[in-house]
Amino acid sequence: MAIKVGMEVSVAMGEMVKLASADVIAAYPITPQTHIVEHLAELVADGELDAEFIAVESEHSAMSACLGSAAVGARTFTASAGQGLELMHEVLYVASAMRLPIVMAVANRALSAPLSVWGDHSDVMAVRDTGWIQMFTENGQEVVDNTLCAFRIAEHPRVLLPLMVHLDGFHLSHMIEPLLLPEQSEVDRFLPPNSYPLSLDPARPVTMGDFAPPVIYTETKWAQEVNLRASKEVILDCWKEFGDAFGRYYSPVESYHSEGARVLLLTMGSFSETAMLAVDSLRSQGVDVGLVRLRLWRPFPFDELRQAVKEAEVLIVLDRALSVGGPGGPVCSEVKAALYQVEPRPKVVSFVGGLGGRDITVSGFEEIIKRGMDIAEKGSASEFEMFGVRE
Amino acid sequence: MDKQTVYIPRLASTKERFAPGHRACIGCGEALAVRLVCKALGDNVIIANATGCMEIVSSQLPYTSWTVPWIHTLFENTAAVASGMESGLKAMNRKGVKSLPGVKVVAMAGDGGTSDIGLQALSGALERGHNFLYVCFDNEAYMNTGIQRSSSTPYGASTTTSPAGKVSVGKFSWKKNMPAIAVAHNVPYVATASPSYFKDLFSKVKKAVAVNGPAYLHVLSVCPVGWRSAPELSVRMGRLAVQTGMFPLYEVENGKYKLSMDLPKLRPVADYLKLQGRFRHLTQDMIQEIQRRVNEEYAKLKEKAA
Numbered sequence: 001m002a003i004k005v006g007m008e009v010s011v012a013m014g015e016m017v018k019l020a021s022a023d024v025i026a027a028y029p030i031t032p033q034t035h036i037v038e039h040l041a042e043l044v045a046d047g048e049l050d051a052e053f054i055a056v057e058s059e060h061s062a063m064s065a066c067l068g069s070a071a072v073g074a075r076t077f078t079a080s081a082g083q084g085l086e087l088m089h090e091v092l093y094v095a096s097a098m099r100l101p102i103v104m105a106v107a108n109r110a111l112s113a114p115l116s117v118w119g120d121h122s123d124v125m126a127v128r129d130t131g132w133i134q135m136f137t138e139n140g141q142e143v144v145d146n147t148l149c150a151f152r153i154a155e156h157p158r159v160l161l162p163l164m165v166h167l168d169g170f171h172l173s174h175m176i177e178p179l180l181l182p183e184q185s186e187v188d189r190f191l192p193p194n195s196y197p198l199s200l201d202p203a204r205p206v207t208m209g210d211f212a213p214p215v216i217y218t219e220t221k222w223a224q225e226v227n228l229r230a231s232k233e234v235i236l237d238c239w240k241e242f243g244d245a246f247g248r249y250y251s252p253v254e255s256y257h258s259e260g261a262r263v264l265l266l267t268m269g270s271f272s273e274t275a276m277l278a279v280d281s282l283r284s285q286g287v288d289v290g291l292v293r294l295r296l297w298r299p300f301p302f303d304e305l306r307q308a309v310k311e312a313e314v315l316i317v318l319d320r321a322l323s324v325g326g327p328g329g330p331v332c333s334e335v336k337a338a339l340y341q342v343e344p345r346p347k348v349v350s351f352v353g354g355l356g357g358r359d360i361t362v363s364g365f366e367e368i369i370k371r372g373m374d375i376a377e378k379g380s381a382s383e384f385e386m387f388g389v390r391e
Numbered sequence: 392m393d394k395q396t397v398y399i400p401r402l403a404s405t406k407e408r409f410a411p412g413h414r415a416c417i418g419c420g421e422a423l424a425v426r427l428v429c430k431a432l433g434d435n436v437i438i439a440n441a442t443g444c445m446e447i448v449s450s451q452l453p454y455t456s457w458t459v460p461w462i463h464t465l466f467e468n469t470a471a472v473a474s475g476m477e478s479g480l481k482a483m484n485r486k487g488v489k490s491l492p493g494v495k496v497v498a499m500a501g502d503g504g505t506s507d508i509g510l511q512a513l514s515g516a517l518e519r520g521h522n523f524l525y526v527c528f529d530n531e532a533y534m535n536t537g538i539q540r541s542s543s544t545p546y547g548a549s550t551t552t553s554p555a556g557k558v559s560v561g562k563f564s565w566k567k568n569m570p571a572i573a574v575a576h577n578v579p580y581v582a583t584a585s586p587s588y589f590k591d592l593f594s595k596v597k598k599a600v601a602v603n604g605p606a607y608l609h610v611l612s613v614c615p616v617g618w619r620s621a622p623e624l625s626v627r628m629g630r631l632a633v634q635t636g637m638f639p640l641y642e643v644e645n646g647k648y649k650l651s652m653d654l655p656k657l658r659p660v661a662d663y664l665k666l667q668g669r670f671r672h673l674t675q676d677m678i679q680e681i682q683r684r685v686n687e688e689y690a691k692l693k694e695k696a697a
Binding site: 021023024026050052054056057060061062064065067068069070071073074075076084090091094098100143193194200201202204205206207208209210211213216220290357369 | 434435437439444447448450451452453454455457458459460461462463464465468470471472473475476477478479480482483485486488489491492511512514515518519546642671
């Protein structure tokens with residue numbers, strides 16, 4: 001039986017890492033990730049979690065220590081955000097290409113300069129192409145559930161890839177919510193032990209991390225692409241089995257009143273719940289609008305997205321990151337790319353907002369939807385609109 | 392110690408863990424050093440290797456020179472990777488997840504990967520006290536990328552980024568004292584070694600492996616290509632570095648210095664410098680300046696070891 005608690009989401013995530021019996025946690029403090037790793041350090045210090053907590057001297061070393069730990073076959077967890085994620089950048093590519101199943105929480109944060117400890121998705125977008133499985137979460141329960149799923153997916157013998165669970169910095173990481181935590185026995189039933197097949201072991205010596213001359217590099221990258229795409233099947237299976245065991249089901253793309261709606265708003269992360277209220281409000285005023293939420297970011301859920309928006313005339317995408325000098329919202333440009341080959345397809349309107357911790361309220365989302373409908377009808381000279389900016 | 396032939400390693404172990412067939416240059420002192428260190432290490436090890444010459448010559452897909460478990464990830468993070476491996480093994484052994492008793496984690500890197508770009512990761516790992524051995528194979532420049540100066544390049548050496556010129560002496564600063572930096576972390580064991588003195592190298596590796604905690608070994612690795620020295624002289628060059636006091640052999644056990652060789656009188660540094668093209672441009676004055684500095688440093692070292 002699950003235990004009902006009122007708990008800060010970061011603390012709950014730490015509890016899930018404990019229930020997953022992680023062997024190694026290597027982490028460097030960065031706001032707003034700190035509460036996750038502080039709680040884990042506390043659990044280790046109190047003997048409640050039997051693990052090695054490596055208080056490394058940088059995020060670069062945090063992820064590097066995770067490489068070493070995962071390579072010897074240990075269950076490995078870390079957490080980061082913003083600048084920290086950027087400092088680990090080059091190491092992230094190595095983790096995925098060497099197929100090391102590391103689980104990382106990212107308490108999404110804006111990037112300097114100017115310095116901002118507050119939330120947006122700039123850090124997510126900067127690590128978009130690092131080859132990790134990445135998923136967004138909307139609320140504390142999703143963080144709890146997907147932290148457990150993360151270990152199972154990452155360590156699955158057909159996957160063996162690192163996985164990022166994104167939770168919005170402060171807006172989600174620091175919330176105290178009513179949560180259902182599973183019991184140890186339930187976790188043990190759901191999560192098999194880590195059985196990394198080719199770990200570094202003197203009894204079975206392997207060489208890991210060779211360099212690749214031009215004659216073979218392309219093939220290694222293709223293998224990685226095939227592997228990451230194929231992981232979706234395991235992700236779907238995992239979510240299905242999680243749902244069967246715990247009663248909460250997850251999908252790569254989630255919908256809210258989107259069936260048959262003429263206008264759709266697409267969001268990701270914790271802002272989606274506010275957007276739902278805006279959709280409710282506008283629907284009560286007779287506006288034919290629904291919401292689509294992107295949960296799985298990598299591998300990108302092309303089919304699910306096309307399916308979810310196929311009947312809409314207008315699709316409004318809100319990005320919490322800016323591709324400076326480019327098409328505006330990174331998620332929106334991917335959504336456009338995914339829909340370009342499809343007929344018929346909705347008109348896609350791009351908004352960028354909620355940067356550096358700026359909140360978007362229910363009325364803000366109503367405004368975005370109305371403005372988006374207006375742009376879809378009349379057109380716009382610019383690639384995107386920056387919501388709420390004071391010029 | 393000086394009378395020993397280069398064939399003495401065969402007396403230690405005929406088993407090669409750094410297998411022949413790698414693509415190191417003729418006369419590579421680093422390949423020799425790695426091979427000998429591996430003989431001393433034995434089989435119950437896992438090696439983390441930084442990007443650099445040894446990684447490139449030993450691990451082109453789909454081949455490998457390594458008969459022990461070995462991992463390369465990046466340039467600057469080797470000590471951190473080793474930290475993760477050591478912690479992972481420790482946790483799994485303790486929890487009974489896996490049983491890998493007595494496995495020694497060994498990190499290997501060049502002088503650039505150690506004293507420049509990897510210094511922070513190394514400092515962190517030494518400070519945290521992981522039970523591992525870090526070996527720096529010091530060939531005194533970024534040889535893999537084409538002989539660029541590192542902080543471990545000696546004063547006056549001409550490299551591609553510290554070229555001697557009309558207004559340049561070559562490298563204008565003195566070689567960074569990396570072993571002293573390791574000592575400053577209060578680790579149980581620090582030593583310098585040279586493949587030209589195998590028995591000494593062998594016993595130091597054994598000691599370092601036996602230590603419970605961080606150990607740091609700094610091995611001078613002659614690079615005929617970068618030093619512009621004759622490849623057949625690599626072993627002799629290693630000895631000259633020691634005999635001139637340019638690279639003294641010593642160990643520091645729990646903070647206590649001990650000279651590994653008694654050198655009542657140092658050979659003139661010119662004997663060592665004149666065999667190397669990287670020092671060809673040095674004037675008498677500059678050689679004297681180097682001699683002064685070496686005498687001074689050696690005296691300081693002797694004082695510490697007294």
